[in-house]
Amino acid sequence: MDWWFFLEVFVGGLLSGVMYSLVALGFVLIFKASGVFNFAQGAMVLFAALTFVRLLEMGIPMLAAVGITMVIMVILAIAIERIVLRPLVNQDLIILFMATIGLNYFIEGMAQLVWDSKVHVLDLGIDEYDAFEIGEAFINKFDVYAALIAGGLVLVLSLFFRYTVIGRALRAVADDHQAALSVGIPLRTIWIYVWSTAGLVALVAGAVWGSKLGVQFAISSVALKAIPVLIIGGFTSIPGAILGGLIVGCGEKLAEVYLGGFVGGAIENWFPYMLALLVLMIRPEGIFGEKIIERV
Amino acid sequence: MSNQNLVSQSEVIMNLKDINLSFGGLKALSEVNLQIKKGEILAIIGPNGAGKSSMLNIISGIYVPQKGVVEWKGKIRKKIAPHNIARMGIARTFQNIALFKGMSALENILTGRNILMKRNLIMEMIYMGLGRRQEEKHRKKAEEIIDFLEIQAIRKTPVSRLPYGLQKRVELGRALALEPELLLLDEPMAGMNVEEKEDMCRFILDVNEQFGTTIVLIEHDMGVVMDISDRVAVLDYGIKIADGTPDEVRSEQKVIDAYLGAG
Secondary structure (H helix, E strand, O other): OOHHHHHHHHHHHHHHHHHHHHHHHHHHHHHHHHOOOOOOHHHHHHHHHHHHHHHHHOOOOHHHHHHHHHHHHHHHHHHHHHHHHHHHOOOOHHHHHHHHHHHHHHHHHHHHHHOOOOOEOOOOOOOOOOEEEEOOEEEEHHHHHHHHHHHHHHHHHHHHHHHOHHHHHHHHHHHOHHHHHHOOOOHHHHHHHHHHHHHHHHHHHHHHHHHHHOEOHHHHHHHHHHHHHHHHHOOOOHHHHHHHHHHHHHHHHHHHHHOHHHHOOOHHHOHHHHHHHHHHHHOOOOOOOOOOOOOO | OOOHHHHHHOOEEEEEEEEEEEEOOEEEEEEEEEEEEOOOEEEEEOOOOOOHHHHHHHHOOOOOOOEEEEEEOOEEOOOOOHHHOHHHOEEEOOOOOOOOOOOEHHHHHHHOOHHHOOOOHHHHHHOHHHHHHHHHHHHHHHHHHHHHOOOHHHOOOEHHHOOHHHHHHHHHHHHHHOOOOEEEEEOOOOOOOHHHHHHHHHHHHHHHHHHOOEEEEEOOOHHHHHHHOOEEEEEEOOEEEEEEOHHHHHOOHHHHHHHHOOO
């Protein structure tokens, strides 16, 4: 066995896994705070990436474009709270879930109506094909930078949740709505924060994915890759989203290279789901998920 | 009962007049009048389904009566958003413990100070010093409450790992962190053993005495109620059938009937 090649595949898998983690993170944030599985997260990634790339094409400098996109994502969050969540407050979670499906199509359509549906090239100034050489293994530079960006984002988010007043209020709402209200935490404001944060994560994910694949409609379907990640890592855990992403990324690349030959290849596409199924059978709440204890 | 004489002359901080509340066709409360006096411990008792919880939810502003007036410190109170109740100086605990499970006891109590904290994200993130100073101030207050409730040993423990009695105590701590004028306790002793009940009674009396907090509580354990309350209001089928000192209420025929199921 060629160990350098193994290392190359392994690290490559880890790095692409980080990209899955980025998308999964957006889901976890909203699920944690409101128990809603936000089906529209993929559409938000597409919308953020499209907005960002079109602003760049208009000749706006990159930092300003990031800022403007972020402002637009916050406005989107406020609109979602006002128009979708507020009228549905206290409804069953399945109803909120259905609403996010509608939201998904609305945002996808709006993104393409406001901008357009062509494939856009997004250049973040990193050469996509450049690689680091470690021994005899080649590690893609772009993937390394993407991983660093994701890592930084996760660090900032954890500090925010852990140490700020708003972060603590967010965790309070995630734990118990009634109790959060009783100490004076307004749920609506918190939802706007959560959806804005999910919007920021969508922007980062969109920028990274967009510069790899080109900004196009297909980006919204990377959200599907987040589902096995969430099942493996647990829906309520930020570290779980990271670890789940790494497992999925690594697993699918290694499986493709080392098992693909035996079953005719292309197992990269279904392997994560099989992995997720396995986890579901052994530990239904995911590796880091909150243990489900039913009292009788 | 220590400050009973003081209480009887003191001002009314909440005046509930002719309260009517129904859910669809089901009448939960009818024509209930109740006054809450500053500094007293008022117990609301009654058999199951008598409307005690409904009454507490009206006091806390979660329910708005279909008919009747709620006066808070002499002013008529209109419908308020649930998260603004805390700002009026009203704190509460819940019948089924509602703690923030993912947090430690200390963090739960700190979160209780939410409305007293300034939230400026950018200041907190950039000038960590300023954020830290605020945190330290509130932390100090939280530690005082922890000392008061004698839960020093478990301050860093995630509350989900605490036994039931201690969880109830942390919940009381979180409500106290708000520095409320009016404290509402929904069955503070339900499911406790005798020792835990005695501790809880002592804390309720101490809160009332040391901080001057007005306390309204719902409780099933008659012994406890008679021991710690300055005044007892009895509800039965949504109607107030008695209101007075524990001794007065105990000898009231209507109350005896309600509890023994006669009449």
